[in-house]
Amino acid sequence: MPVEKFIRLVSGCVPLPEENVDTDQIIPARFLKATTRDGFGENLFYDWRYLNGGTANPDFVLNNPAYSGAVLVAGKNFGSGSSREHAAWAIYDYGFRVVISGSFADIFKNNALNVGLLPVQADESFVEALFAQLEIQPATQIAVDLESQHVSILPGGPVSHFEIDAYKKNCLLRGFDDVDYLLSRQTDIEAFEHGRNVYYE
Amino acid sequence: MAGKTIIDKIWDAHLVSGANGDPDILYIDRHFIHEVTSPQAFAGIKKRGCRVFRPGMTIATADHNVPTENQHLAIADDLSRMQVDALTQNCNEYGITLYGLNHPCNGIVHVIGPELGLTLPGMTIVCGDSHTATHGAFGAIAFGIGTSEVEMILASQCLIQSKPKRMRINILGTLQEGVDAKDIILYVISKISTSGAVGFFVEYAGPVITGTSMEERMTICNMSIEMGARGGLIAPDDVCFSYLKEKRHAPKGEEWERALAYWETLPSDEDAVFDKELVIEADHIEPMVTYGTNPGMGLGITGSIPVPGEVEDQSRASFEKSLQYMGFSPGERMLGKPVDYVFMGSCTNGRIEDLRSFASIVRGRKKADHVTAWIVPGSKQVEKEAEEEGLRAILEKAGFEMRQPGCSACLAMNDDKIPPGKYAVSTSNRNFEGRQGPGARTILASPMTAAAAAITGKISDPREFF
Ligand code: SF4
Numbered sequence: 001m002p003v004e005k006f007i008r009l010v011s012g013c014v015p016l017p018e019e020n021v022d023t024d025q026i027i028p029a030r031f032l033k034a035t036t037r038d039g040f041g042e043n044l045f046y047d048w049r050y051l052n053g054g055t056a057n058p059d060f061v062l063n064n065p066a067y068s069g070a071v072l073v074a075g076k077n078f079g080s081g082s083s084r085e086h087a088a089w090a091i092y093d094y095g096f097r098v099v100i101s102g103s104f105a106d107i108f109k110n111n112a113l114n115v116g117l118l119p120v121q122a123d124e125s126f127v128e129a130l131f132a133q134l135e136i137q138p139a140t141q142i143a144v145d146l147e148s149q150h151v152s153i154l155p156g157g158p159v160s161h162f163e164i165d166a167y168k169k170n171c172l173l174r175g176f177d178d179v180d181y182l183l184s185r186q187t188d189i190e191a192f193e194h195g196r197n198v199y200y201e
Numbered sequence: 202m203a204g205k206t207i208i209d210k211i212w213d214a215h216l217v218s219g220a221n222g223d224p225d226i227l228y229i230d231r232h233f234i235h236e237v238t239s240p241q242a243f244a245g246i247k248k249r250g251c252r253v254f255r256p257g258m259t260i261a262t263a264d265h266n267v268p269t270e271n272q273h274l275a276i277a278d279d280l281s282r283m284q285v286d287a288l289t290q291n292c293n294e295y296g297i298t299l300y301g302l303n304h305p306c307n308g309i310v311h312v313i314g315p316e317l318g319l320t321l322p323g324m325t326i327v328c329g330d331s332h333t334a335t336h337g338a339f340g341a342i343a344f345g346i347g348t349s350e351v352e353m354i355l356a357s358q359c360l361i362q363s364k365p366k367r368m369r370i371n372i373l374g375t376l377q378e379g380v381d382a383k384d385i386i387l388y389v390i391s392k393i394s395t396s397g398a399v400g401f402f403v404e405y406a407g408p409v410i411t412g413t414s415m416e417e418r419m420t421i422c423n424m425s426i427e428m429g430a431r432g433g434l435i436a437p438d439d440v441c442f443s444y445l446k447e448k449r450h451a452p453k454g455e456e457w458e459r460a461l462a463y464w465e466t467l468p469s470d471e472d473a474v475f476d477k478e479l480v481i482e483a484d485h486i487e488p489m490v491t492y493g494t495n496p497g498m499g500l501g502i503t504g505s506i507p508v509p510g511e512v513e514d515q516s517r518a519s520f521e522k523s524l525q526y527m528g529f530s531p532g533e534r535m536l537g538k539p540v541d542y543v544f545m546g547s548c549t550n551g552r553i554e555d556l557r558s559f560a561s562i563v564r565g566r567k568k569a570d571h572v573t574a575w576i577v578p579g580s581k582q583v584e585k586e587a588e589e590e591g592l593r594a595i596l597e598k599a600g601f602e603m604r605q606p607g608c609s610a611c612l613a614m615n616d617d618k619i620p621p622g623k624y625a626v627s628t629s630n631r632n633f634e635g636r637q638g639p640g641a642r643t644i645l646a647s648p649m650t651a652a653a654a655a656i657t658g659k660i661s662d663p664r665e666f667f
Pocket residue numbers: 264265309310311330332547548549607608611612629630
């Protein structure tokens with residue numbers, strides 16, 4: 001699916017200081033039965049967000065009206081576990097456009113980039129400073145600039161650089177996706193097929 | 202120039218291009234799909250108006266949400282049935298081979314690929330499932346992908362991927378009796394943590410590895426993702442070749458000879474350089490159990506749960522939350538803890554050798570009355586073999602019941618859910634909160650340890666059963 005362009009975002013943040021948040025927490029397996037991509041946001045973090053019986057858990061950050069915005073800030077090793085892209089869909093569908101963490105699981109990072117959700121791997125000291133500030137001032141705004149690969153706490157707070165694959169960055173800036181690119185390279189792919197061992201077919 | 206690792210050899214042989222700052226285009230030899238992560242990918246190519254580029258290279262099975270009882274009936278759950286129907290429809294429409302429910306080749310995707318000889322050395326293999334690393338046991342580059350990537354494969358048989366770093370984990374020494382492949386990998390993960398191999402592809406090597414069977418290798422490679430690795434593999438050798446020799450889809454005759462000659466060139470060169478090397482001494486490994494809510498929180502079965510501060514890779518808050526979820530306290534021993542459920546199955550430990558190993562402990566004994574046990578073979582073929590070898594009879598005599606193949610309680614998408622607050626000793630691969638059902642408390646272990654728990658109704662050392 002073509003992705004939405006991402007260039008720069010100024011937004012409030014939702015802090016989730018948990019480490020090793022796995023994809024079973026982001027979207028539990030029992031919600032993976034859909035055959036479309038829509039509506040996963042409703043069940044985002046379901047087992048943390050709702051108490052038994054389906055009432056909102058007042059202790060979970062998504063139910064705390066003090067925090068809002070398109071940026072989720074999470075503890076390190078975010079998105080470990082299953083390859084379900086549904087996790088990235090759920091986060092995106094809920095309204096997030098950026099996830100900031102000290103580190104991400106590989107498959108999650110790929111999946112996020114493929115759906116237009118920007119994973120920002122910031123310095124751990126930056127993430128800590130952001131958590132600390134959000135605790136005192138829940139309405140803190142941050143700026144995420146993809147072009148310059150910087151994320152900063154506004155106004156004039158700490159700044160962190162983040163790495164992103166040059167090709168993926170370009171895709172996001174232009175709203176391009178991998179399938180478009182691969183389809184444009186079909187001749188090369190066919191040429192590759194001709195030149196290889198046949199016993200795998 | 203330094204030699205090449207097996208990872209580089211296979212990766213480089215599949216690069217369509219990658220020069221001039223273009224991203225790496227990696228050609229994929231084998232693509233497995235299942236009902237849960239493929240429907241949106243088919244919808245995607247349909248929307249773009251493109252065809253499936255190489256339908257013969259994709260193989261489908263229904264496994265994730267299927268019931269493990271009464272598979273001859275229509276699936277009762279509407280949403281699950283719709284997903285399975287969508288898969289069938291898509292496979293028919295695009296000419297993709299489907300080993301659906303009730304087909305004699307049906308089973309968990311990572312169990313059937315190897316047993317049908319669809320998984321071969323030197324291949325690139327992907328599937329919309331993170332445990333695709335299982336196929337690395339054959340000396341293949343195998344890794345899990347998301348649904349957008351499934352769509353890429355359907356459209357072009359290729360993926361855009363950056364090359365992973367390479368790690369080698371050398372397993373030296375000798376294994377104690379009662380300790381198996383599951384214990385090795387749980388031990389490795391407990392040492393390096395769930396993020397210890399992020400960004401890496403891992404080669405497992407050393408005398409302990411070369412001494413393992415193919416099924417044990419699959420168990421080890423299967424859980425590579427649990428330490429954050431993109432995938433894990435083991436160099437193909439005679440053990441691998443003789444496993445494959447007469448398999449249904451393995452090359453035959455002259456083609457076999459040609460393939461073999463190539464496969465023999467795959468092992469890492471002696472002077473190959475890895476980005477990271479680790480050494481693990483197998484003599485120290487005990488039967489392993491997990492005590493927390495990620496697979497890195499594991500310990501030897503006679504050990505005690507650490508106290509906060511002893512755990513380096515996790516913050517105190519995460520550690521405490523995890524123990525609270527499990528209902529355990531720091532410093533407690535795992536031995537003797539009561540168990541309510543036992544799940545024997547999954548792509549980690551649902552193969553015939555796993556059932557044999559489980560049966561070797563339960564033979565002549567009785568299941569504890571209060572334990573509910575689900576024994577779920579990984580495939581139709583495993584189910585059949587278990588029947589023929591008399592394993593089903595041994596299990597039934599001990600009070601167990603064998604169900605029908607599928608992922609089952611590994612991810613609890615079907616009715617096989619562990620109830621809230623209950624303890625399950627499980628031979629699967631993830632002990633995340635709620636993985637086996639909302640509120641379920643999972644203790645990961647080997648088939649032997651699971652069997653010991655099923656008999657005594659508590660965490661027990663399988664070495665005492667010999
Ligand atoms: S058995 Fe579990 S880990 Fe394996 S493919 Fe099925 S759900 Fe995934």
